[in-house]
Amino acid sequence: MQFLSLYYKKIRYNETKYLIVRGVIRMDFYIQDPMFKDGYSLHEALLKASEGATQGGGAYAFVTAGGAKLLLEDDTFTKLITNGSFKLIVGIDEITSEKALEQVNELRNKFSGLEVYVFHHNTKGSLFHPKFSWFKNYTGGVLVLGSGNLTEKGLRRNREAFSLVEVDSNKIQEIEDYWNSWLDLNARFLKQVDDEEVIKKARENAKVISRLKNKAGLLGPDESTADSSFEVQQNQEQEDESQEEHASLISELIEEEDLQAWIFDESDPALVAEIPNNNVRWKQANFSKYTFENFFGAPAGVNGYYRMVLRNVSATGILGETEIRNSVSVASHNWRIELGAAAGLAYPTVNRPIGVFVRVSTRDFLYVLAMPTDPFYNEIRQYLDREIPVTTNNQMKRHITSVNELRIRCPHLPIWNITV
Template sequence: MFYIQDGRFSHSLTTHEAILTAATSKHNVVDFFAGAGVFAFATSGGASLLFEDQVFKDFLSNNHFTLIVGVDDITNTKALNKLRELRDLYQPNLEVKVFCHNDRGSLFHPKFIWFKIDGELRLITGSGNLTEKGLRRNREAFTINIYKDTAARAVEEYWDLWISENNSNLLDLDDEKVIRKAARNAERFVRTRRLETELEGDEEENTSPDTANEPSDLEPTDTIAGENLPEGVLVNTPNATGILETEDYEAWTIEDNPEVLVAEIPNNNVRWKQANFNVAVFERFFGGIAGGHVERRILLRHVGNTGLLEELEVRPTVSVKSKNYRIELNAATGLDYPKGDDRPIGIFIKVATRSFLYSLVMPGDVIYNEVLDYLNDCEPRAGIRMRRYLTNVEELRANCPSLGFWLI
């Protein structure tokens, strides 16, 4: 089957979700499973997104998986550190190798993953890398093929032959050659960003002389994992305080004019952080599948008033027997539901398929009245009904200029 990952496409399926579905057994039986994945590039965020999911935790609790990543570009020291952490966490079931070669005219560029599970071999081949952008944000395409019996054995034999003939190129994460290449990737990235920043500065000097002397907010950091090399994270960009690599940060930027939901959050007593939405909002805006049993993930990052991107929140698309569907919001942790008539307001910006930036605005926050006035103008309150207003970024920015989204 052929699929397209495209946040503006109504039938989009992400590479991330396809992999998790392929790694899930359809039968509750104990059996020997195995798998392997090969990606040209990896980031710490991409590796976390895939291998820290409960589906992979369950798979690796009893089964072996081989991961091979390239280091010709993007994969840097921070990515290697995350891969070491995952390898040690799941040992001996997770084996991680780095494809490191000396062919100057050739780039290591494959992206595929397969699982031997439930008596079949499930192979996903596509364009997305092991990064947050590749797994969720970029416009990518992939195919899912199912092989059984003789065909499955042929795929395994072909894989084993490739591994055998490339054994000399498959190095450990701690190999000095791998470490040097990863550090150079970070250094190359920062040099590129420096050049881009200088060019942008020249453009501004030509078009906006009043701002030409303002300091750039795209200055790189000075060290990488204790070495005297750049990290590849733009630390003065408000979001990038050690949580995200720049490559992963770009999966969360606000581009063009995506969809926005402004929603009052209902009182669910001490569990109000599990925000309830009706089925229409759950399916049409958040992209959930009511009553479905396929692996779908809603990704959230809360944005505070300073524009700081907080930790990734990964939520299965949980459907319940009632007509309400829940999405848990970490930003509500430890907060009491407000008394009186004022309600918390959640603002969700869709940046990709089932991926959202959000802000939880509480009564008493300095920007609450600004958001409340906007919601009152667009959809006046009617009784006790929770208001759900769909809009776009352009309108939201014009009416709520104080939100932290615009500082990202």
């Protein structure tokens, strides 16, 4: 993580003007990359910036239901919107769907300190396209500026670039005043989430997406929901785009891009691991230091700095809710990750549960918790015993492999046939 310190009194600008950059204490630059195990995600950066904040605001061009939940329902962020305040402005020009609006409206009603407005403008030839947040605390504040939107892919999966800029109290006050001036100027465009015109625009977005999907051949005859009376306005350049270009655009437009954040490749790493008995708290699964650091990507000895995101796949293949987990590393040399799928389950008296994890991105995991009563348990048990016949001192068996190898050896895992 490169540290850049900026403090310029005067920089020559256009002969007669000067650009003055002051009040910046520190700036860190990051590239989010799903293949970079030591990387840092926009999601983690926003949560870090919100720690200790008393108020803030942010504007994002696109938002999805999953992205909103991922950030706004995290325990760290909820402290801000419970005890302080945060004003979120979201765009609706192209992608934001009715489902996403419903989600942010639900969160707005849940947290007293959260304000959400939709930027619904009528300026032709102009997109609402910002992606930034600012946070004010007792000593100054933090800006998070980058390319990522408020979607699951934008927050964790896409290749994005962003900066964290720490500023002093005078600078954050200037930023807040500047923000408020911009809000005042655009007050007529700031609509409530449940405004009729906003809902209408979200539904039009869905129709456009459906038409684009049809044009690219991505919908079957029973999936098309486009209103034939709705005419999509496109310029000549858009009309000349190839089918492949349309398909690429669509993959970014559809609300289901949150699900695309959980697509995995055959080369992605996988872990098959016995889960030890920890009495009534065995859902706090312990792992070896090597596995904790090299598979899960959470440095031992560092608590709370990194966020792991997991989704369970049930025995019937149902994709579970998002589980946001702090990395936990304690002095007793236990390196733990909480597994929501184990909540309320008694630890089996015969045979150990086995967790099967697929790393889809840096610190993002799909997992199956296989219990001895599951029909696919013996398949996993035999595979793990074949790879690691014996251990010393009753140690847990843990084996890191690839998705391809796992698919060959354990073809009946529900993770191969996920439904929602």
